[in-house]
Amino acid sequence: MKETSETNVYDESPYPSRPYSQTHPRHLATIATLFGIQPKLVSDCRVLEIGCSDGSNLIPMACEFPNSQFVGVDLSSRQIKNAKQTVETLKLKNIDLRYCNILDVDDSFGKYDYIIAHGIYSWVPDDVQKHLLKLCKHRLNNQGIAYISYNTYPGWKMRGLLRDMMLYHANNFEDTPSKITQAKALINFLSETVPVENNAYGTLLRNELKNMKNWDDNYFLHESLEEVNDPVYFYQFIEKAKQQGLQYLAESEVHNMITGNFDARVKETLDKIGTNIIQREQYMDFIRNRMFRQTLLCHDDISLTRGIDVENISSMNMSSNCEAVTKDPDLTSNAEVEFKVNNLHFSSECPYTKCTVNYLGSIWPEYISFQDILEKVGTFIDNNLQTKAERNEDINDVDLFATKIFNLYAKNIIDLSLYPPTVTKTISKNPVIGPIACLQAQTQDWTTNQLHQVVDVDVISKHLLPLLDGQHDDKKIRKHLLKLIQNGTLQLQLDGVLLEDNDEIMDNLDEYIKTYLNKVSKSALLEN
Incomplete structure (x- = not known):
């Protein structure tokens, strides 16, 4: 059915929209730099978001970067109307929000440094998927980056089975609320009926139900009952991107790309059977039963860097809300200290590592440059050693420190940013939020x-x-x-x-x- 403003399901049931930090130009520029691209300054760039919804992702970016230009398109007139009201209230002059079909994004839109398409690709027909990739090729500047998220196999195999069952049942009902209610009722019925003990199907069913219970109705509708939801294997998506003159740059969550985050046996096998980055990524999806990806693409004529480049690492700023589990941790000896960051616990014996994450936690949420943290850690270690002989690593070894910083980043312990956000921990006399x-x-x-x-x-x-x-x-x-x-x-x-x-x-x-x-x-x- 061709969607119009009268029939568009996103007008009737708006898709929940929020800011997604993994789509932010600052984040995309950081990853691009790590892999050898020279991205446009985020303070003076052009950003296009396909499927911008009510602007909850794009508008905060426009507030942050008044000298950059932002364009958002969406097929929901209701969402665009709401977005424009927000823009008017904030008196923003650097953002253009359009009620528009993806197929109508053409040369008149101009070129962009960053293109964002979150929650679009898997939910549109083949011809629109092809056009999305094509517009990324033709609308991206030379060093531009495109972010596209999509559902993937093998993880979506099970969820796809449940979707088929829910659609079969929900199609017996006319109105949207009834479809949602009945689809949820069917899943509840199945989870209560299908045995779990010694039954893989029942176990998978119960796990999926647990996930779905946290979804609000609008998200449930668009994720499970949408007319089109077409997952792909990662390698298939990359093949389609190649056909349009694009290549794989990275994932928006770099730690998911690192084989070293698996145990040694798994890493060794992955490195052996995955002869290139595409194969390794696909095999990791098989291991994880991955069902969702957030992939970054760039032009296929760019030569990318896949190893650790010290110069790229040393250009970064970093932050972490890491803290030691015990009070007054021993940071300068080789004693093991346990830290926690978000839901992750890790231990380290390395003074470099311990001092770095401890200091970053003390200044959270602020960022600090590579050179400044290198100096602070070196000074702290020097001042707290009894003798120089106790120092078993050269504090001035920039290559060594860069490697340690990247390893922390690769394990999702710290965040790196080419352009640090304008955030402070200091509570001023007259505090300011955006x-x-x-x-x-x-x-x-x-x-x-x-x-x-x-x-x-x-x-x-x-x-x-x-x-x-x-x-x-x-x-x-x-x-x-x-x-x-x-x-x-x-x-x-x-x-x-x-x-x-x-x-x-x-x-x-x-x-x-x-x-x-x-x-x-x-x-x-x-x-x-």
Whole structure:
């Protein structure tokens, strides 16, 4: 069925849109640089997003880079209308949002340094997939990068079976809400009926149901009941890209490309049977049962660097919210220290590594340049050794340090960025968050931080985040918060305990504000 503004399912049930840090030009430029491309400055670039939805991914970029130009297209007139309202409210002049079919993106659109197509490729027919790859070839500048996400096999084999079952059942119903309700009911019925014990089918079914329970209705509709959902094997996608004059650059999550993140036996086999990067990537998909990829493409006439280039690493800035598990860790000896970052735990005996991640954790969410962290780590180690003889590695060995930094990046312990975001941990007298964060906090349950990530907005934040506009100091924030408490709009809790006594509230108000602002700082919301 040809979609019009009247029949477009994305008008009826908008696809949930959010910022995706892995699509940000800063992130794409970093990966491109690591592999030998010289990308356009993100502060003065052109970005095209195919399927921009309500602009939740593109608009924060336009806010961040006023001298860059952003164009977004989407087939949902409803989503584009909402996006334009946001742009008007923010008074942005560097973004153009168009109600447009992908097939109508032609030469009149001009050239771009970064093209983003998140959640599009697998959900459109073959001719549109081909046109998407073709427009990436013809709309990208010479050193441009395209990001395309898509569903993959073998992971989608099982989910595809469930999709077929749900479609069979849902097609018995006319309206969308009934289709969603009945499709979920069928999966629930199957999971309760099919035995799990000694039954691989039942186990897979139960696992998939567990994943689907976290999906909201609109996401469920577009992921499971969309008319088109066409997964491919990775190598098949790359073959189609090659036909349009594009080549594989990398994945947006580089750590997933590293065979060394498997155990030694698996790595050895992968390196032996995977004679090129495409084969290795495909074999890793087989091992992981991968079902989703976020692939970066570039022109096929670019010569890429696949090894570690010290010059590229040394041009980077880095950050990490890593912290030692134990208090006062031994950083300068060869004693093993355990660290945690997000949900990952790792241990190291290397003073270089321990000092690096410990320092990065202390300044989170700020970034620091390669040269500065090299100097700080070297100075710290020198100052804390009893004798020079204790130092078993040369602090001034830039190649060695670059290798260690890349290894941390390859394990997803630290983040590298060619262009550090304008984020600070410092709570100034008049704290400032970005204008998009202020606006979003008032109207929805999440907002966008300076790292282009989602931060949940609770009841308190809905009232306090909009005050962080550079015009309110702690006294004005205190006055506003006290008023909200006194008129019953908010209740004050400290360490999970509700404060109801007025004297208790007054005694703890300043400490509460301090704690809250520290939380805002840790959430990478404060603008430098």
